[in-house]
Amino acid sequence: MSVIDATVLPGPEAPIDKGGPNQPLLIVKDLKKHFPVRGGILGRNKVMVQAVDGVSFSVRKGETLGIVGESGCGKSTTARLIVGLIEKDAGEIIYDGEGLGDVLSLRDLRRGVQMVFQDSYASLNPRLTIEDSIAFGASVQGLSDPLGRAHSLMARVGLDPARFAQRYPHEISGGQRQRINIARALAMSPRLVVLDEAVSALDKSVEAQVLNLLADLRAELGLTYIFISHDLNVVRYISDRVLVMYLGEVVEVAPVDAIWARQAHPYSGSLFSAMPSMDPDTRTKKPPLTGDPPNPINPPSGCRFHTRCRYAEAVCKTRVPALQPIAAAPDHLAACHLHDLSSGHEKAGKEGLL
Numbered sequence: 001m002s003v004i005d006a007t008v009l010p011g012p013e014a015p016i017d018k019g020g021p022n023q024p025l026l027i028v029k030d031l032k033k034h035f036p037v038r039g040g041i042l043g044r045n046k047v048m049v050q051a052v053d054g055v056s057f058s059v060r061k062g063e064t065l066g067i068v069g070e071s072g073c074g075k076s077t078t079a080r081l082i083v084g085l086i087e088k089d090a091g092e093i094i095y096d097g098e099g100l101g102d103v104l105s106l107r108d109l110r111r112g113v114q115m116v117f118q119d120s121y122a123s124l125n126p127r128l129t130i131e132d133s134i135a136f137g138a139s140v141q142g143l144s145d146p147l148g149r150a151h152s153l154m155a156r157v158g159l160d161p162a163r164f165a166q167r168y169p170h171e172i173s174g175g176q177r178q179r180i181n182i183a184r185a186l187a188m189s190p191r192l193v194v195l196d197e198a199v200s201a202l203d204k205s206v207e208a209q210v211l212n213l214l215a216d217l218r219a220e221l222g223l224t225y226i227f228i229s230h231d232l233n234v235v236r237y238i239s240d241r242v243l244v245m246y247l248g249e250v251v252e253v254a255p256v257d258a259i260w261a262r263q264a265h266p267y268s269g270s271l272f273s274a275m276p277s278m279d280p281d282t283r284t285k286k287p288p289l290t291g292d293p294p295n296p297i298n299p300p301s302g303c304r305f306h307t308r309c310r311y312a313e314a315v316c317k318t319r320v321p322a323l324q325p326i327a328a329a330p331d332h333l334a335a336c337h338l339h340d341l342s343s344g345h346e347k348a349g350k351e352g353l354l
């Protein structure tokens with residue numbers, strides 16, 4: 001294990017833990033973000049896309065929360081709301097016990113919460129050298145010795161400062177660029193790092209190296225991660241808990257082993273059944289997901305999944321299911337009426353759900 005320069009992390013300028021170890025680092029309550037788009041004939045009407053609609057969850061200190069769901073389910077919008085890149089329409093973001101816009105300023109939130117994006121090249125300024133890219137944020141925030149931080153972090157993410165400090169983003173590989181983006185995020189001494197498809201564009205061998213680097217950094221620096229990915233195997237490898245989103249809502253949250261053993265929401269079941277497996281013994285009885293997600297401009301009433309759910313009953317079309325613990329598993333939550341309906345429960349149980 002490499003040694004980190006004492007001037008870098010979690011140095012005296014790192015944000016102070018204001019709550020006890022049991023207080024979640026991040027709490028999101030009823031978060032909403034609707035984007036206006038042009039609709040109707042000739043695009044004359046303004047309609048709203050309900051990208052994130054009432055999302056609530058918490059992230060414990062030191063854990064990795066994986067967020068999964070189909071493209072367009074709202075996971076990246078949720079990530080951008082959490083780091084303050086876009087403004088919420090409603091809801092609360094509470095970081096380390098302080099509410100954004102209440103006690104917590106956007107500047108303080110951005111010190112504590114950093115983000116790494118999928119596109120490693122677009123994330124970097126092509127006109128800045130690698131060392132300047134890493135040092136820039138720390139310099140703007142007034143942190144001490146930004147260049148010293150940059151060099152220490154380059155070494156920590158596996159890039160020799162003597163070779164890479166003066167290079168430009170187009171002169172290095174995608175894997176090296178993503179290491180630079182991770183170093184750039186860490187230069188701000190964050191406690192929470194949001195990784196939005198951060199390894200998705202990498203070759204499999206490079207992806208494994210970056211995942212191991214992220215796991216090492218989390219252990220060494222006491223970091224907390226939100227890890228967004230469409231790749232369930234990667235999410236399983238790095239996450240402690242998994243949150244499943246569908247059409248702007250949270251439909252299931254559970255410890256990683258629990259949700260891999262048994263999905264409590266039909267959407268999660270279909271999502272997991274689509275995972276490729278070379279092992280014939282692990283082939284699932286659960287039906288694959290069919291059809292496209294409904295239009296987020298006008299989502300279905302009641303349970304938003306009812307138009308694609310093989311277990312849907314009358315109540316599903318009219319009543320919104322609450323996200324609540326399933327029987328005998330207080331930390332496994334699902335938003336599905338099946339858990340209250342014995343007939344559907346029985347049918348789903350036969351197919352390995354619930």
Ligand code: SF4
Nearest residue numbers: 303306309316336337
């Ligand atoms: Fe399917 Fe009804 Fe559960 Fe929604 S609430 S997932 S429609 S069974």
